[in-house]
Amino acid sequence: MSVSEALPEQKTRVIFFGMQSNFSHPSLRALLSAGIEVCAVVLPAASGETGEPRLLEPPSRRRTFLSVNRSFLHTSVQEMAWERKIPLWEIAQLNGPAASELLRSYQPDVICVACFPRLIPASVLAIPRLGVLNVHPSLLPANRGPEPLFWTFRLGHERTGVTIHLMDNQLDHGAILAQEAFDVPEGISYAELEEKCAELGGELLARAVKALASGQAERRSQDESQRSAYPYPSNANGREDFVIHPAEWDARHVYNFICGLKDWGEPLTLVADSTLTLEIEDVLGYSYKANDLRLYTNERDAWPVRCKRGKVIVKGKPRR
DSSP states (O other), rough: HHEEEEEEEOHHHHHEEEEEETTTHHHHHHHHHTTOOEEEEEEEOOOOOOOOOOOOOOOOOOOSSSEEEEEEEEOSHHHHHTTTTTTEESOOOOTTTHHHHHHHTTOOOOOEESOOOOOOHHHHHHHHSSSSEEEESTTTTTTTOOOOOHHHHHHOEEEEEEEEEOOSSSSOOOOOEEEEEOOOOOOOOHHHHHHHHHHEEEEEHHHHHHHHHHHHOBBBBOOGOOOOOOOHHHHHHTTOOOOEEEGGHHHHHHHHHHHTTTSSSSOOEEEEEEEEEEEEEEEEEEEEEETOGGOOOOOEEEEEEOBBSEEEEEEOOOOO
């Protein structure tokens, strides 16, 4: 037996950056399921907080007479970390010396990021020997920025995907290690699309970590000629990110935008013409066929609206 055969395989050590969101925990779960050693989990402190990194301890649990398989109850990054006895840290200032000292103490090979709402400073990017990987729900370099899924709906993209890339000092910019595309299902909600991207992102992330650790990762530079970047959506300062002008969009685009964003938490407005503005509640269907009977309904507050091409029928109330 050779010396190399006698030595046990050394696990790749990962620090995971995420948050209490539906996008983060599938990536953490995928890393753990792949047998990758997650030596610490980092969550962001509440906005405006300062101070030293804080270790989050699990609450004491009362005894129960029921035997529960908790593997089916993992609903958050926090619960997964506590269940696996992974140190869970809340950090307010990533660019401070206390954060750098803490992260270096784990001697990570890789830092993995999935929906962490803070910029990763250069001092942290330099810590892991193999780099920092980010899970981004778009086909980079398209849709860079903090809410790529919103812009998938807003721009009417019929195809999207997930990218795993190495982070550098520019937003969503580093070399791509893995990327997979898929068609956006018609009528899908934001939550459903986020879940689809999160599950795929977790699978791709685990593969990318293993490829990086084994020296088999293929790096592909992003094509800057194809880049696009968008800010956090807003209707402030003259922007109309939640306003629909159907004369400028096809019916399918209007239909999918309303399906995707109606439960997002911001009111949607449709400006049908100079005399009618609707506060949108729902969308019932669309068609490109003239006199399509599916566009007629007796449902209350239902409005057929002509689009650039085709018609949609929406539920809403006129703005007074």
